[in-house]
Amino acid sequence: MSIEVRVPTLGESVTEATVATWFKKPGDKVAADEMLCELETDKVTVEVPAPSAGTLGEIVAAEGETVGVDALLATLNEGAGAAPAPAQPAAEEKTGGGNVDVMVPTLGESVTEATVATWFKKVGDTVAQDEMLCELETDKVSVEVPAPASGTLTQIVAAEGSTVQANGKLAVIGGAGAATTPAPAASAAPAAAAEAPVASDRDVANAPSAEKLMAEKGLDPASVRGTGRDGRIMKEDVMRAAAAPAPVATAPASAPAAAPRAPVAAEDAEREERVKMTRLRQTIARRLKDAQNTAAILTTYNEVDMTEVMALRNQYKDEFEKKHGVRLGFMSFFTKACVHALKEVPEVNAEIDGTDIVYKNYVHMGIAAGTPQGLVVPVIRDADQMSFAGLEKAIAEKGRRARDGKLSMAEMQGGTFTISNGGVYGSLMSSPILNPPQSGILGMHKIQERPMVVNGQIVIRPMMYLALSYDHRIVDGKGAVTFLVRVKDALEDPRRLLMDL
The missing domain is CATH 3.30.559.10 (Chloramphenicol acetyltransferase-like domain)
Known part of the structure; x- marks a missing residue:
């Protein structure tokens, strides 16, 4: 039986949204309430969960498309559901000693390689299971790679800009199998101390668009107050934090990443605007x-x-x-x-x-x-x-x-x-x-x-x-x-x- 996945109510006076990211691709098995895609409006970022367990059929609205309320996003073939973990069977490979290899997931039909576009984490960072580690780009789609287990990112094998083959090795997570609760606490708790501490759930992972924007602007997640569900950091939260004077103190930590650019006078820098290139x-x-x-x-x-x-x-x-x-x-x-x-x-x-x-x-x-x-x-x-x-x-x-x-x-x-x-x-x-x-x-x-x-x-x-x-x-x-x-x-x-x- 086929079920339609439609655009949910977006809020008062909001009539349309842009499809920002698909977390699944056609043929992937999904569990009920597992996040399928993320929509962005002028005001908020909206996640669209799977209405039931099954297999994702056709994606009608691709990334970058503008859709109205109740528009058809995709179809879901009911009855073949699975827990979220099996959706990325290629992403985990035990190496012994509590280490887990992060592998390139299935990229889609006729796609054999991808480019590592962005790493959201760096070596030494603590990660929670299903937290987004990096984003890959192919000629057709962008693919986000979640952490197959909780632990510490001990090695990045494929750096940004490198080309990786399907099933290639991306990174290694050490200490796999440890309790998942402490992993995201380092980033979630400072955002709002009163928020629920069960940060190991996938539901409270920061929005991928927010992760990218924080990496781009050199912001520490601890300095951004999340207004999403359970303290989740949304894209607009990052934009507010970037506009505020306080986060300036964190800028030097990420300054070396922008080193290739020629020095700019302080008075000129204040009059510049840095905008992330769209995928297109x-x-x-x-x-x-x-x-x-x-x-x-x-x-x-x-x-x-x-x-x-x-x-x-x-x-x-x-x-x-x-x-x-x-x-x-x-x-x-x-x-x-x-x-x-x-x-x-x-x-x-x-x-x-x-x-x-x-x-x-x-x-x-x-x-x-x-x-x-x-x-x-x-x-x-x-x-x-x-x-x-x-x-x-x-x-x-x-x-x-x-x-x-x-x-x-x-x-x-x-x-x-x-x-x-x-x-x-x-x-x-x-x-x-x-x-x-x-x-x-x-x-x-x-x-x-x-x-x-x-x-x-x-x-x-x-x-x-x-x-x-x-x-x-x-x-x-x-x-x-x-x-x-x-x-x-x-x-x-x-x-x-x-x-x-």
């Missing part, structure tokens, strides 16, 4: 840098006279919108032109897999879109089989979902070629970076009137620079230039698109 921004940064490190990126340029496309669009835009219910823009023309060019130069639509070249006999077109959270690339699948109206509808719908933060991972994967339109921001010329593992990306730019020589006469024409960045390991200069010329020809004479020329 970190992923963008990592993927773009990986592309530069891996591919032999080269960019070639051309320019296109937009006169004919603009005239055709102006002639039919009203009739087009009346019939199809969507506006006729330039993106459908560029998508169609790229599809035709990709058929003639298939290596631009291919990718390298080891020592093989994988040619794609289809076009899944990525359309880069800027959002308040960062650049995302939703994919229009089988764009080569779509009409102008179908393309415009798909592009508009993906664009809306991107701006609303509703895109799923599936909607941003599988692209074979990408179009990026910097012209909407006023860019005149740029060199786009590849979206790996793709081998080509077309950069569109601002349409600007310039004097051009046509049939021996100087005339004013609406011109746009085009830039094709490509992986020179697979695409030769001849193929890149041919591709751009075919795109230019199709846009300067749109009738070629109808004739498949």
